[in-house]
Amino acid sequence: MKGLHMFKYTLPGEQPISLILQEKDQGKLFLGNLDCLHNQQILEINNINCILSICTEEKIMVGPKYKQIYLDIHDNMNSQISNVFERSFIFIENSLKFQQNILVHCAAGISRSATLVLAYLMKSFQYTLEQALRYLKQKRPYVRPNPGFLLQLLDYEIMLHGYITSNLGPELTPFDIQRDPQYKPQLRVELRKSLPLKQIPGSSPLTKVERKTHTEILTRVSLSISTFQPKAFKS
Template sequence: MKGFHMLKYTLPGEQPISLVLSEKERGKLFLGNLDCLHNQEILEINNVNCILSICTEEKIMMGPKYKQIYLDIHDNMNSQISNVFERSFLFIEKALKSQQNVLVHCAAGISRSATLVLAYLMKSYQYTVEQALRFLKQKRPYVRPNPGFLLQLLDYETMLYGCITSNLGPDLTPFDIQREPQYKPQPKVDLRKSLPLKQVPGPSPVARVDRKTHTEILTRVSQSISTFQPKAFKS
């Protein structure tokens, strides 16, 4: 996206805003960074009406022209971002159903805002974490939720579908979420409705497993990465 000046939060080779969803008779969903608010031209070109801000670096309220909610959450492994999954889902879904375009952003459009978009895709389109992440990386290749957020998304997958089937390997995340040998995603019956994105395969259809087992697994995985210190990056 050329022509925009003062892109403070956009690294070389990246974009300040990425189109995630565009469906007939619904609004468009965008994922981006703080440059979208610093350069209002970006919002105007993409006809953004609604803004979901999840950011602590700068609090920018865009005024009455936009419908905006602000979530004060830090990008670290201990932040409970899952506490706002439902609120963000309702905000996004209401806007899209009203044919309004929505921007979800954090500082760099990489971790916090990506996590909320992933949670939205999981609930709205019945994706697993793996499916949602594969799809989102097609739209914005540099998304990279931190390990704590990924664990919360895996727990969300358990809550939605009763078990974890996602395999989060190095092609999807630089963080070794599966270093715990006892963490083994389980196959299950694929009860999801037809996915709108044919290039994102679903898991093999076999039996479901008990949620308690996976809650225990998540606890062990969380403990195993408790000393994991990811390299510094913007979210």
């Protein structure tokens, strides 16, 4: 890798890398874009040891100095990113547990990598999607999982909690996610002011129910997303 690189994937006002999570006696969790792999100084300054790459634009294998896994998933609504939730969770969790700093990145650091970090926060800290998204946007304001990924994360919320409480308003996502008119969400869960400690191992206080399909809970993504313009990278 070259030490210097003209940023291609970082738009004005954005950062190639953001610190998301830093807990005592554990490694740090970073979220970023492909410029982090083009510019080795970014990896060195942040003492990155492990890299979770989830992109198809460029496949950059950083070499034996880093522990890296590569997930070949496109950033489109039909990609089944939930198929790699568990694998990415294990990789992130093990990295942090052994005090290794880990970078999760895709091309822009706004959709695929953000989705995996959201799934990690939801499982590790028992966050709802709304709680996780509010927390993540505090750390990296321009994260924006695509509508298909949001639906899979809502399904993940059902799997983890047994029901959906998240209310995804325009301040959290530009996409209008439509629910079934007969679906009545539970009372909103207030976002904790600070990231809580991980739950003590043991039975969860949340009731587990049989996983439901999207057609039972969600109807479709609003036609308003057709006006969304994908992020344009600088050439």
